[in-house]
Amino acid sequence: MTVDNLNLEIPKLIFNASGELIILPSLTSSKDDFDFFQGKSNIINKKLKYRFSDCTEWIEFPSTQEMHKVLNGIGNIDNFLAEFDGVPFEGMTVRLFNPETKLWSIYWSDSNTGVLDKPVIGSFEKKVGHFFSRDIYEGKKVIQLFRWDARDKNNPIWSQAMSVDNGETWEWNWYMYMTKVK
Template identity: 65%
Template sequence: MPSQDELPIPPVLFDAATGELLITASASSSKHDFDFYEGKWQLRNRKLKAKLENCTEWLEFDSTQEMYRVLQGLGNIDNYLATFDGVPFEGMSVRLFNPKTRLWSIYWADSNAGKLDPPVVGSFDQGVAHFFTQDTFNDKDVVVVFRWDARDKENPVWSQAFSADKGQTWEWNWYMYFSRFGSN
């Protein structure tokens, strides 16, 4: 089984007329894709100190997260709690499954900005998921990918990468290593 860093990112495809990302669901995508994630988790975070600046310095810190299902399983919500430089930080994700497209949309909001970010959209295939969006970071147009590696459902890994060249190259800038609360 390839390690987290050896997993390939699927090619990023754009609509020639609109420039929008083209995202299609895997054949196995379902509303049960995130069932493994329900409950309380301890996280070990590894985050680049600066994104898209050729930074090699990583910040490491602990956090917690709790997820529960909503909308009869078509969605879920999590609450992320951490402390940065002694200041409490809270984030939340809202994940919604569209049964017609079989795609998940993941929305993020946090206590710094107080707004929902554009959703990342995608699906799982054989325990690994990639979710994409177009966004702006420090006045640069970027493609963002979230990867969920849930091949080990008791120790999943979430990671994030940015591409400033439409998916030709990627900079991984955040990893979260999950373990069940109280399992250490």
């Protein structure tokens, strides 16, 4: 199994005069962009053991995920189920499509925090979605990137990266290799 999908280009980031990240939708962005993900998937996760430390060690673990549409199709929710050191873990993603801006907002929460994280925002182009947000990770200001590669709708790949230099360089820290089961 390949460790990454780095052969895909990351869109150039745009900032306004005050340094705010500007996210524009693709011309083809639609409420149907996540249709490939409906139903249940088995997942092999590869997560970097330590971030921002030149770590090359990956932790691999299985999980499942099940997604369904909500809000007459402009949203969807999924549940992510895994186990870490024998302890059950549950994550939940809420994705909302804004018909006016043509942008998706993706929110995450899990059984450890019970708090919705700041959303990553973006859209799909040619079956690849890029979603960004500014965030703080262990005291560092970062730009976070979620990438959805749905070119193979039965085996999509989700990946996450962070940048400490406004998108000049990226550290990929998590990959999810999905296989649709229903």
